Amino acid sequence: MSRRGELDPTAGAVECGRTRRSRRLPFSDRLFALLAVALLVLCWRTGPPEEADPPRQHLSVAPLELPRLMRQAMLTSGETLAGVFAEFGLSSVEALDWVRAAARVLDLRSLPVGLVAEAELDHHGALESVRLTPDWRSTIVLERGREGINARREPRPVDRELLVVEGTVASSLFEAITGAGEDDSLATSLADVFQWDIDFHREVHEGDRFSLIVERVRSDGRTVAYGPVLGATYESGGKTLSAVYYAPAGGNPGYYDERGRPLHKEFLRAPLPFTRITSRFSTSRLHPILGRRMPHWGIDYGAPVGTPVRVTANGLVVFRGFKGGGGNTVEVRHANGYVTGYLHLSRFAAGTRVGARVSQGDVIGYVGMTGLATGPHLDYRITRNGSYINPLSVGREPAPPLAAAELPRFLAWAGRILPVLAHPGVLSPATRTALESDAPVRLGA
Secondary structure, three states, X not given: OOOOOOOOHHHHHHHHHHHHHHHOOOHHHHHHHHHHHHHHXXXXXXXXXXXXXXXXOXXXXXXXXXXXXXXXXXXXXXXXXXXXXXXXXXXXXXXHHHHHHHHOOOOHHHOOOOOEEEEEEOOOOOEEEEEEOOOOOEEEEEEEEOOEXXXXXXXXXXXXXXXXXXXXXXXXXXXXXXXXXXXXXXXXXXXXXXXXXXXXXXXXXXXXXXXXXXXXXXXXXXXXXXXXXXXXXXXXXXXXEEEEEEOOOOOOOXXXXXXXXXXXXXXXXXXXXXXXXXXXXXXXXXXXXXXXXXXXXXXXXXXXXXXXXXXXXXXXXXXXEEOHHHOEEEEEEOHHHEEEXXXXXXXXXXXXXXXXXXXXXXXXXXXXXXXXXXXXXXXXXXXEOOEEEXXXXXXXXXXXXOOHHHHHHHHHHHHHHHHHHHOOEEOOHHHHXXXXXXXXXXXXX
């Protein structure tokens, strides 16, 4: 037994043992804790559940296109189509194969100067295809195939519209036509309509008015062609001329006035369109080179070298060659004792030879300054029964009129065409359809 105030070591040990026994967890709690620990260990060792692999995708990669080369070449004066193909790297033998293919769908004799060839070559530089556009109507496609060169003709997409063009002359017919927004080639067409009644060198005046109906063909936003003038009027000096394009049954189309009288005359008023008269017919004129007064038996028309010269009436070529001061000359004999002469030509037109028959409007030569000439011009002369006459006095005799049985059909057509001239602009599809119904001529180009 210990004294008061002293500690008993055994008592402390007993007390500690009691405390430890009282703090021991119940068996169920210890079992639960053991299970929790085991579960944590299991999760740590296995990790999160693995997801299933996604389905494997197979990528499809398109092969790269090999580069293509595009090249252009242009047909120049005197060049052949084989020469154009040679510019694409073809040998003479290969070029001939392409030319032969083109000849199956194209007239090689009428290829225009300036014809553009568009070629496609592979990455090795070998020619694969060529596109040719000889005119506005179609494109020629040549392609290399397994059995040679294939050729085909593809129609070109174009827009066709009938329209009425009107205008007033301020300085010239060309200016009036272009001022109306049309190509100046339409001025030539209009002049051709009235060429027997109007000398467009000296009888066009400021204030003259005109109206015409024609088909206009457009491609890629530009005008590429016109059809024939279907009807027209020309007002000058208080006088109005009318023209209607008409083809008699079984005959060729031509121009007639509103009463069915033909505009066509035996002679054209002039052998050149849209030029100026530089010297008139005279029995006494001071010669510009010889320096003395002498007769001038013709009309001089000033024009650039190379301007086409038209024969003024149907006839037979009786002379072609160099003729003294007249230089290169063509003479044509016509009916009723007339002979026309065309002097100072730079060259003769193909097919113009002695004995050849020519038709009014055919080109027989080109303006020049051969012989005694101070500048480029055409000296145009006419004799009748061997005597010189003033060319400006010739050309009033009309062609034969329409047959009486043909007149009702013509008047019906004229009654449909001429009223349309009062409405400028593009005609509606309904109006075009009405005109095309039973038309005696083709309306389009």
